[in-house]
Amino acid sequence: MSERFFPDGMPPPMADATTLPWWQAAAEHRLVVQRCTACEHTRHPPAPVCPQCRSAESDWLPVAGRGEVYTYTIVHRPIAAGQELPYIIAVIALEDAGGVRMISNLVGLDPDELEIGLAVELVWEDMSAELAIPRFRPVQR
Ligand code: ZN
Secondary structure, eight states, rough: OOOOSSOSSOOOOOOOOHHHHHHHHTTTTEEEEEETTTTEESSSSSSOOTTOOOOEEEEEEEEEEEEEEEEEEEEOOOSSSSOSSSSSEEEEEETTTTTTTEEEOOOSGGGOOOOOTTTTEEEEEEESSSSSEEEEEEOOO
């Protein structure tokens, strides 16, 4: 079960051969990051070649989806009809992903509560049966 944060008119992301395994994991509500099997460097978004050692071999590291706000912006202009404003785009430093930072949306908080270093956790948004998108909210205490 997931919450909806964005309207149906929101443009869906596009998958390709490199990113498809990531989207398939997301559809099952599993957050993963790509990990080079040669040097163990983790990266996101998925890429066909390791930026550290140029190896094309990789696997998928499951991560818990907890982290902190590295930086953010507050958006006051919609990109889809029916979108609630303002919304927050943030760079999330994931705590167990080998240094990976993920760009996503922060939900479930007032922009006035937002600060660098805010502890956040993953919440899935099911856009359809085949498409789930990771969003982040303040850690629920
Ligand atoms: Zn590598």
